[in-house]
Amino acid sequence: MTSKEYMDLTEEHVLHTYNRFPVVFEKGEGVYLTDVDGKQYLDFGAGIAVFALGYGNQDYNNALKEQVDHLIHTSNLFYNVPLAQAAEKLTKATGLDKVFFTNSGTEAIEGAIKAARKCAWLKDKNAEKAGKDAAGSCENVAADDPAAEEAHTNYELIAMNHSFHGRSVGALSVTGNPHYQEAFRPLMGGVRFAEFNDLESVKSQVTDRTCAIILETVQGEGGIYPATPEFLKGVRALCDEKDILLILDEIQCGMGRTGSWFACQQYGVQPDIMTCAKALGCGIPVGAFVLNEKTAKASLVPGDHGTTYGGNPLACAAVSKVFDLFEEQHIIEHVQALTPYLEQQLDALVETYDFLSVRRGKGFMQGIVVEGRPVGEIVTRALENGLVVLSAEGNVLRLVPPLVIEKEDIDEMIKRLKASF
Numbered sequence: 001m002t003s004k005e006y007m008d009l010t011e012e013h014v015l016h017t018y019n020r021f022p023v024v025f026e027k028g029e030g031v032y033l034t035d036v037d038g039k040q041y042l043d044f045g046a047g048i049a050v051f052a053l054g055y056g057n058q059d060y061n062n063a064l065k066e067q068v069d070h071l072i073h074t075s076n077l078f079y080n081v082p083l084a085q086a087a088e089k090l091t092k093a094t095g096l097d098k099v100f101f102t103n104s105g106t107e108a109i110e111g112a113i114k115a116a117r118k119c120a121w122l123k124d125k126n127a128e129k130a131g132k133d134a135a136g137s138c139e140n141v142a143a144d145d146p147a148a149e150e151a152h153t154n155y156e157l158i159a160m161n162h163s164f165h166g167r168s169v170g171a172l173s174v175t176g177n178p179h180y181q182e183a184f185r186p187l188m189g190g191v192r193f194a195e196f197n198d199l200e201s202v203k204s205q206v207t208d209r210t211c212a213i214i215l216e217t218v219q220g221e222g223g224i225y226p227a228t229p230e231f232l233k234g235v236r237a238l239c240d241e242k243d244i245l246l247i248l249d250e251i252q253c254g255m256g257r258t259g260s261w262f263a264c265q266q267y268g269v270q271p272d273i274m275t276c277a278k279a280l281g282c283g284i285p286v287g288a289f290v291l292n293e294k295t296a297k298a299s300l301v302p303g304d305h306g307t308t309y310g311g312n313p314l315a316c317a318a319v320s321k322v323f324d325l326f327e328e329q330h331i332i333e334h335v336q337a338l339t340p341y342l343e344q345q346l347d348a349l350v351e352t353y354d355f356l357s358v359r360r361g362k363g364f365m366q367g368i369v370v371e372g373r374p375v376g377e378i379v380t381r382a383l384e385n386g387l388v389v390l391s392a393e394g395n396v397l398r399l400v401p402p403l404v405i406e407k408e409d410i411d412e413m414i415k416r417l418k419a420s421f
């Protein structure tokens with residue numbers, strides 16, 4: 001079949017929720033993708049910040065093949081070997097205590113929201129109970145007591161404008177993009193929006209009902225905005241002061257992309273709950289939300305949350321192997337070492353071309369603001385020139401390459417990008 005025929009067949013049967021570029025990829029090798037016509041593309045998109053290890057990594061592939069032959073799925077009614085291994089490695093890398101594996105980033109956000117609300121609900125219930133006790137009543141507030149339900153008043157979340165957390169109803173409700181939300185109202189209630197990198201704006205949204213603040217350490221879809229240290233530390237301090245949970249969405253910026261396991265570690269800020277996905281399984285669909293001890297103890301218990309696939313042996317074997325390979329191949333050190341060169345080359349582009357105004361980013365998560373011409377045009381031209389780049393909100397050219405790129409890949413990217421201008 002020709003690529004045109006594959007495209008037509010796809011459009012005939014797949015719900016048209018994406019305007020796809022006219023390329024049919026067939027295989028990958030290192031940092032290059034090949035389409036069905038044999039044309040090669042240097043990949044600076046990595047399947048949207050997913051394929052960190054590059055394509056055709058034999059150690060990774062073999063680990064998956066081995067797991068396929070052992071066991072693919074068991075359900076969460078039982079224990080399995082890769083689950084234990086992946087959970088140990090992820091909690092160690094995050095510095096948090098308990099993990100729940102999901103099948104996507106969106107589901108990790110859903111779980112984080114539920115964990116935060118459960119925490120708040122228990123706090124309310126205990127406060128209610130303490131109040132009654134203080135008044136001389138020994139009445140126990142059972143979980144299904146309407147009084148306990150009424151007491152659940154601190155359910156509000158604060159999210160950021162221009163954030164992106166996913167497309168399910170819950171995740172969409174904390175996604176600060178009216179365009180994505182418009183047709184699907186009413187969404188989940190109790191969400192207030194603040195300005196990213198504006199601590200006063202966040203403070204102004206805090207009420208006595210606030211249970212959690214959710215934000216990306218580096219906003220991705222919204223246009224590659226790293227949090228400022230003052231902002232992130234300020235939000236952490238605010239949460240501590242008001243007994244509010246901090247949820248950091250590290251789905252795009254985590255897993256080594258910014259030069260540390262998780263971006264928040266460069267700020268010295270720990271969340272109460274962290275969400276991961278994208279590069280966590282390097283292409284196997286898997287996400288996770290990870291909680292600190294305090295939140296884990298006071299939130300979800302059996303009956304509160306579940307998933308059939310989540311944490312299955314195949315997905316966890318991928319996660320486990322990704323952690324091993326990151327260590328063996330010194331991926332994080334590599335990102336740190338090569339970031340100055342990447343930034344230097346991109347800054348030189350911004351200086352050279354009038355229609356490029358600003359570079360923003362951290363590590364291998366970089367954005368360049370394009371003025372006066374649609375970024376989509378550049379992305380299309382780049383594809384014609386054998387280069388995959390992405391865009392983000394605000395007419396931003398987004399570069400999120402595999403974390404194994406070398407200096408010559410950066411040079412080649414710059415060459416192909418220049419040709420596309």
Ligand SMILES: *Cc1c(COP(=O)(O)O)cnc(C)c1O
Pocket residue numbers: 104105106107109164165166167216220221249250251252253277278287
């Ligand atoms: C991609 C992304 C999500 C959603 O993850 P999916 O795997 O697409 O469900 C959530 N938050 C951020 C920051 C993301 O970049």
